[in-house]
Amino acid sequence: MSAIPLITIVGVPNTGKSTLFNRILGKRKALVHSLPGMTRDIFRQKVEINDQWFDLQDSGGFFLDKEILTVEINKKIFNAAEKSDLIIFLFDGKRELLGYEKDMYLQIKKLHKPIIPVLNKIDNLDQFIPPLTYFELKADYIYVSAEHNLGVEVLLDRITSFLENSEQAAPDLTYAPRISIMGKPNVGKSSMINKIVNDELVIVSPLPGTTRDSVDLEVRRNRQRFILVDNAGIRKLQKVKEDTESAAVIRAEKEMRQSDIIIFVIDISKRIDQNDLLIAQKIIKAAKPVIIAGNKADLLEADTASNKFFGRIHERFNDLYFAPFVAVSAKTGKNIFQTLDLAESILAKLDKKIKLSSFNELVKRLLREKKLTTADHRIFSPKYISIESQRPFFIKFHCKSNLKLKTADEMFLKKRLTQELQLEGIPIFFKVSASR
Ligand code: GDP
Numbered sequence: 001m002s003a004i005p006l007i008t009i010v011g012v013p014n015t016g017k018s019t020l021f022n023r024i025l026g027k028r029k030a031l032v033h034s035l036p037g038m039t040r041d042i043f044r045q046k047v048e049i050n051d052q053w054f055d056l057q058d059s060g061g062f063f064l065d066k067e068i069l070t071v072e073i074n075k076k077i078f079n080a081a082e083k084s085d086l087i088i089f090l091f092d093g094k095r096e097l098l099g100y101e102k103d104m105y106l107q108i109k110k111l112h113k114p115i116i117p118v119l120n121k122i123d124n125l126d127q128f129i130p131p132l133t134y135f136e137l138k139a140d141y142i143y144v145s146a147e148h149n150l151g152v153e154v155l156l157d158r159i160t161s162f163l164e165n166s167e168q169a170a171p172d173l174t175y176a177p178r179i180s181i182m183g184k185p186n187v188g189k190s191s192m193i194n195k196i197v198n199d200e201l202v203i204v205s206p207l208p209g210t211t212r213d214s215v216d217l218e219v220r221r222n223r224q225r226f227i228l229v230d231n232a233g234i235r236k237l238q239k240v241k242e243d244t245e246s247a248a249v250i251r252a253e254k255e256m257r258q259s260d261i262i263i264f265v266i267d268i269s270k271r272i273d274q275n276d277l278l279i280a281q282k283i284i285k286a287a288k289p290v291i292i293a294g295n296k297a298d299l300l301e302a303d304t305a306s307n308k309f310f311g312r313i314h315e316r317f318n319d320l321y322f323a324p325f326v327a328v329s330a331k332t333g334k335n336i337f338q339t340l341d342l343a344e345s346i347l348a349k350l351d352k353k354i355k356l357s358s359f360n361e362l363v364k365r366l367l368r369e370k371k372l373t374t375a376d377h378r379i380f381s382p383k384y385i386s387i388e389s390q391r392p393f394f395i396k397f398h399c400k401s402n403l404k405l406k407t408a409d410e411m412f413l414k415k416r417l418t419q420e421l422q423l424e425g426i427p428i429f430f431k432v433s434a435s436r
Contacts, residue, residue, distance in 0.1 A: 004046070005166055007159065008057040008080050010108065011090035012069055012101045016120040018043075020090060020146035021058035024156070046218070049156060052163040057084070074104065081108045086116065086162050088155070093119030093143065097133035105137060116158050117141045125150050176218065177347050178227045179340070180256055182283060183265030184275035188295040191330035192265065193217075193230050196340070221337070224344055229255055249282070256286035261343050261425075264320070268294035268327060272316045280317050287392040289346050289425045290323040293339055297327040321411065322418050322427050346425035350391055354421065360385055366416050372409040380405055383435065393428045398435040405430065 009017045025045055043058040062076040081087050089105055091097065109115060117139040122128045125143055134141065142158065144151035181189045196219060217228040256262055262283055266276050283290055292313060313325050324342060328335040363385055372380040382397035405413070414428045 005054045005085040005163065006057060006083060007054050007086045007088060008059055008084040009088045009090055010059050010077055010081055010104075012098065012104065015090040015092045016146045017058050017060035017090055020088070020118070020120060020144070020152075021056065021060070023146045023149060023152055024056060049160050049163065052160070054085075054159075054163060069100070077104070078107065081113065082111055084113060085166065086114045086159070088159075089115050089117045091117070091119050091134070091141075092121050093128070093130060093134075094121045096131045097136065102133075102136065105139075114162060115139075116155065116162075118155060119143050120146055122151065123148055176225045176227050177260040177343075178216075178229055178258060179343055180229045180259035180262045181265060182252065182256065182262050182279060183295075184273075184279055187265045187267040188330045189265050190230070192263075192293070192295065192328070192336060193228065195330050195333055195336050196228065199337070219340075221340070224340070226340070226344075229259060253282055253286065256283065256288060259286075259288060260347060261289040261291070262286065263291050263293050263339060263343065264323065265293045265295050266313075267296050268313075269296040269299035272313070277316070280320055284319045284427070287427060287429065289343075289350070289427070290320055291339060291342055291346070291425060292317065292320060292323045292325045293335075294325060294327045295330055297334055298329040298332050300327075318411075321415055322423065322425060324424050342425070349423065349426065354387060354390065356387055359387060359421075362417070362420055363413075366413060366420070369416070370409075370412060372413060373406050374403040375406050376403075378403065380409065382432075388431070393423065393426055395428065395430055397430065397432045399432050400434065402434045403432050405432070 009021055011017050021043070025047060043060060045056050047054055047056045057080060059077045059080050062073050062080070087108060089108065091101065105117075117137070119130055119134065119141045122143040123145050125145070128143055130141065130143075142151060142155050144155055146152065181193060183189050197217065199221075217230060219226055219228050264280065264283055266272060294313065314321055317323070324346075326335050326339050326342065328339055330336065363382075367381070374380050380397075380399075380403065382399050384398050386396045386398070388394040388396050410430060414430070417428055418424060418426075
């Protein structure tokens with residue numbers, strides 16, 4: 001069972017799933033949010049009843065535009081039911097039980113998950129007698145009218161008593177890292193987010209309290225949990241250059257400072273331009289771990305995607321020397337989830353404490369490897385070195401006077417440190433301080 005119980009509303013087309021979904025949400029603290037630029041709404045929401053949280057999922061979302069139950073959709077519903085902790089099975093009480101509906105119910109029942117069978121569209125609860133076919137399922141139905149808000153309280157009571165009896169109903173309060181997706185307009189940021197959000201294997205819920213310009217999505221996948229930040233603001237910009245001081249960009253900068261890692265999206269089917277470079281500058285300023293995702297890899301010939309591009313990308317984004325490059329395609333799904341795995345492994349490295357003594361040894365060795373010089377052509381020989389912080393990775397060189405390393409030499413040292421300490425993805429910052 002997941003950290004927060006997942007409750008799914010299941011039913012064949014036209015039983016009123018989304019009406020019930022909205023009815024339950026409408027009564028509770030929740031965020032009903034249709035994500036800007038998404039191909040469809042998210043049909044999963046975090047909901048609270050009597051201080052207990054759960055994720056409510058509307059399997060109606062699987063139908064997309066057409067209300068037709070195909071084999072594929074049937075399978076998706078079954079998979080969703082399998083992952084759920086409680087299933088609300090919705091029927092249309094105004095008509096007889098349908099053959100394939102009965103099959104679906106019996107099939108899901110075999111999962112041995114708790115099911116609440118609900119007959120919907122009952123506008124006259126007192127006088128209602130279910131059509132005879134419903135007795136075949138020997139189920140203990142609840143009668144509701146989602147549209148007219150009748151009987152819904154009884155259903156909520158049943159949900160509450162399920163939640164009270166479920167051992168793991170406590171929300172997962174462990175910190176979830178924030179991943180920001182950044183890039184100029186049209187590189188495919190929303191498409192990437194769509195791909196993640198629409199994947200059957202992840203659970204996504206928009207978090208309450210998010211603004212229109214940036215939406216926080218809580219994503220749970222395997223045992224990973226993270227917050228994906230969809231910067232709608234920066235996505236909507238036409239050109240970064242003209243809008244560089246706009247409110248949306250300023251908010252995006254703030255967002256980057258609050259995130260744990262940034263996925264910088266570029267379009268590798270096109271040339272890197274001024275807008276990409278401007279965003280890269282802003283990303284560097286945020287001093288966060290970075291992954292460069294080269295999207296639209298499907299438009300390139302196989303092979304060119306990762307190999308040839310790799311070197312060239314770092315030539316253009318010199319200051320992002322540390323950021324791994326992954327060729328992805330939001331269209332085919334290639335490497336999208338691998339990028340998230342990579343983000344997780346980079347974040348894990350941040351927690352590994354680097355020992356100062358061995359770090360000192362390493363720097364001494366690197367200074368022997370290559371003589372580094374300062375901007376005014378003096379030999380760079382720090383008296384001692386301290387690690388000021390690991391988040392961001394900030395090193396202080398204590399020297400006789402306030403020296404500045406030659407840019408090329410500073411880059412050499414940073415690159416070698418990245419290699420030796422396996423800090424790929426993590427920026428390193430230097431400061432030289434004069435000490436006697
Ligand atoms: P955003 O402005 O960065 O959010 O970009 P969008 O996600 O809106 O995508 C811009 C355009 O690129 C749309 O027409 C997408 O269909 C297209 N697109 C996005 N990702 C891919 C991809 O991986 N391959 C291809 N061929 N097209 C893509």
